[in-house]
Amino acid sequence: MPNLLARNLGLNKENPLVMWIDLNSAFAMAEQQAHPSLRGKPMGVTNRWSKECCVIAASYEAKALGIKVGTRRGEAMAICPDFIILETDPPKYHNVYKKLFKILQDYSPKVQMKSIDEGIIDFHNATATLKGRSLQEIGQEIKQRVKQDIGGYTTVNIGIAPNRFLAKTAAGLNKPDGLNTIDHTNLIDVYKSLELEDLTGIAKAYGSRLRAYNIYTPMDFLNARESLLKKQIFKSINGYHWYRRLRGHEADDYETKLGMVGRQWVVKNPSNDDAWLRSCLHFLAETTGMKLRFRNVEARGVCVWMDFVMGGGFYDKKTYKTTFYTNQDIWLRVARLFENRPKHMKVRTMGLYLYNLSPSTRSQQSLFEDAKKADFLTKAMDEINDFYGSFTVYSADTMTGAKTVRQKIPFGGTEYFNLLLKRQ
Amino acid sequence: MEPTIIIDERVDVVALFKNKGGISTLAFPAKMRWNGREIIFDQLGMRHPTAKGKRMIHVFDVSDGVNDYRLEFDAEGLTWTLVAMIEGGKRA
Numbered sequence: 189m190p191n192l193l194a195r196n197l198g199l200n201k202e203n204p205l206v207m208w209i210d211l212n213s214a215f216a217m218a219e220q221q222a223h224p225s226l227r228g229k230p231m232g233v234t235n236r237w238s239k240e241c242c243v244i245a246a247s248y249e250a251k252a253l254g255i256k257v258g259t260r261r262g263e264a265m266a267i268c269p270d271f272i273i274l275e276t277d278p279p280k281y282h283n284v285y286k287k288l289f290k291i292l293q294d295y296s297p298k299v300q301m302k303s304i305d306e307g308i309i310d311f312h313n314a315t316a317t318l319k320g321r322s323l324q325e326i327g328q329e330i331k332q333r334v335k336q337d338i339g340g341y342t343t344v345n346i347g348i349a350p351n352r353f354l355a356k357t358a359a360g361l362n363k364p365d366g367l368n369t370i371d372h373t374n375l376i377d378v379y380k381s382l383e384l385e386d387l388t389g390i391a392k393a394y395g396s397r398l399r400a401y402n403i404y405t406p407m408d409f410l411n412a413r414e415s416l417l418k419k420q421i422f423k424s425i426n427g428y429h430w431y432r433r434l435r436g437h438e439a440d441d442y443e444t445k446l447g448m449v450g451r452q453w454v455v456k457n458p459s460n461d462d463a464w465l466r467s468c469l470h471f472l473a474e475t476t477g478m479k480l481r482f483r484n485v486e487a488r489g490v491c492v493w494m495d496f497v498m499g500g501g502f503y504d505k506k507t508y509k510t511t512f513y514t515n516q517d518i519w520l521r522v523a524r525l526f527e528n529r530p531k532h533m534k535v536r537t538m539g540l541y542l543y544n545l546s547p548s549t550r551s552q553q554s555l556f557e558d559a560k561k562a563d564f565l566t567k568a569m570d571e572i573n574d575f576y577g578s579f580t581v582y583s584a585d586t587m588t589g590a591k592t593v594r595q596k597i598p599f600g601g602t603e604y605f606n607l608l609l610k611r612q
Numbered sequence: 613m614e615p616t617i618i619i620d621e622r623v624d625v626v627a628l629f630k631n632k633g634g635i636s637t638l639a640f641p642a643k644m645r646w647n648g649r650e651i652i653f654d655q656l657g658m659r660h661p662t663a664k665g666k667r668m669i670h671v672f673d674v675s676d677g678v679n680d681y682r683l684e685f686d687a688e689g690l691t692w693t694l695v696a697m698i699e700g701g702k703r704a
Contacts, residue, residue, distance in 0.1 A: 218658070221657055221658050222657040222658040222673035222680075223657055223673060223675070223680040223698055224655050224657055224675040224680060225675065225678070225679065225680045225698055225699075225700040226680075226698070237614050272614075272615055273614060274614055274615070274616065275614060275616075279660055279661075279662035279671070280658065280660050280671070282660075283658075283660035283661070284660075336634055336636075337634060337635075337636060338636075338658075339636070339657065339658055575666075576665050576666050580665055
C-alpha cells in the first residue's frame with residue numbers, strides 16, 4: 189500500500205541518506221551540563237542581564253511552563269518565580285559547537301552546520317563510512333559520542349530522511365532526545381500528525397496564503413498540483429521546489445550566497461554623546477572588517493543605521509565604485525555616514541553593514557603606495573590578533589567601544605563560531 | 613537575580629591526570645581548599661578552553677554535589693582561581 193501511494197504521489201523512494209542533528213535547547217542545556225545544580229529546573233540564558241532582558245534560550249523545564257525564546261525576564265518570573273536566568277558564556281557554547289562539528293565530520297566529508305546548534309551529514313557518496321550499519325545505528329552512536337565528548341546530560345534530536353527538509357522535520361519529532369526516520373513508507377502518517385505551520389519554512393504569512401487556496405493541512409499541501417503551487421500560490425520557482433521538497437526530493441542542497449556582513453548593538457545607556465557613540469561604532473566597524481576578511485570578501489557598499497529613544501531612526505548608505513576591506517577604509521566610509529545623523533537624538537540601537545560583496549582580490553598588488561601600506565597594516569593587525577587573541581591590537585579610537593560593546597551570541601548563523609574556530 | 617556569585621580568588625587545588633579517557637575527562641580538579649574548608653568535587657560538569665591573548669585558560673565547571681564552582685586554570689601562570697559559584701537550590 190505505501191509503495192502504491194508513493195508511486196501515485198511521486199514520492200522519493202531512495203534510501204534515506206541525509207541526517208539532521210539538532211542540539212536540544214543548546215545554550216540552556218550547555219549551562220545545565222556545566223552546572224549540575226541547574227538540571228531539571230526551569231532556567232534560561234540571556235545576552236546581558238537586566239530587568240527587562242530577554243530569554244534567548246530556555247531549558248525544557250522552562251519551555252514546559254510556557255517560557256520560550258523572546259520571553260522577557262519579568263514575564264518569565266510571573267510565570268515561574270523560581271526561574272533562573274544566566275548570562276551567556278560564548279566560549280562555552282563555542283566549545284560545544286566545535287565538539288559537535290568534530291563528531292559530525294568523522295562520518296562524511298559533506299557536513300554542513302546550518303546554525304550554531306544544528307548540522308547536517310549527507311551520506312550520499314559516503315556510504316563506505318557506514319560499514320554496513322544503518323543510519324539509525326549511526327544516529328545512536330552519535331548520541332553516545334555527544335554524551336561522551338560534550339557531557340552526559342547533553343542530548344540531541346536526530347532526523348533521517350531522503351532530503352534536508354524531511355530530515356529536519358524528523359529531527360523535530362519526539363523532542364528531546366529523539367531519533368526518527370521519515371521515508372516514503374511513513375511520510376503520509378507524519379504529515380497527518382502535523383499542522384501546516386509545523387513545516388519548516390511555513391510561517392504565519394505562508395500559512396495564510398496556502399489557506400486562501402484551500403490548503404489547510406500538510407496533506408492538502410502534498411496533494412496540491414505543481415502548477416497551482418508554482419503559478420498561483422508561490423508565483424515562482426519556489427512552488428516547484430515545495431512540490432519536490434514535500435515528496436522527499438532534494439531542493440535545499442545549496443550554499444547561501446553571502447549578501448552582507450555587519451553588526452548591531454543595543455546601546456547600554458542610550459546617549460547622544462558624539463565621542464562615545466563614535467568609539468562604539470568604530471569598534472563595531474573593526475569587528476565587521478574582521479568578519480569581512482574572514483569570509484575572504486570585499487565590499488562596495490556601506491550602511492549605517494540607528495534607532496532613537498524618542499522614536500524614529502536614521503538610515504544612510506552609500507555604494508562606491510571600487511571595493512574596500514581594510515579597517516581604515518571601512519571606518520572612513522562609516523564615519524562619513526555617521527556625521528549625517530541628527531546629533532541631538534539619543535541613540536538606542538545602532539549598527540552598520542557592508543553590502544555588494546565580491547570575492548577578495550587581496551593577492552593582487554596595488555599600484556599605489558598608500559593602498560599597499562593600508563593592506564600591510566591590516567594584514568599585520570589580523571595576524572597579531574590571530575596569534576595573541578582578538579583585540580590585542582586595535583585603533584586607539586575604539587578603546588572605549590572595546591570596553592563597552594560586548595560580543596553577542598548571534599541567532600541563526602554559524603559565522604561567529606566559525607571565526608572562533610579559525611582562531612583556536 | 614542571576615544566581616552566580618562572583619568570587620575571583622586564588623585557591624589551592626588537587627588535580628587528577630588520567631592516562632586514558634576522552635579529552636573532557638583526562639584532567640580535572642579533585643578538591644580545593646577555600647575559606648578554610650576542603651571541598652571535594654564529585655562531578656565535572658564541563659571543561660572548556662578559552663584563550664586570553666597568548667594565555668590558555670582551562671575553565672572547569674565542577675560540583676561538590678550541592679554547589680557548582682567555576683575554576684579556571686591558567687596554563688601559563690599555573691594558577692587556579694575560583695571565579696564563581698552557584699549555590700545549589702538558590703533561585704533568582
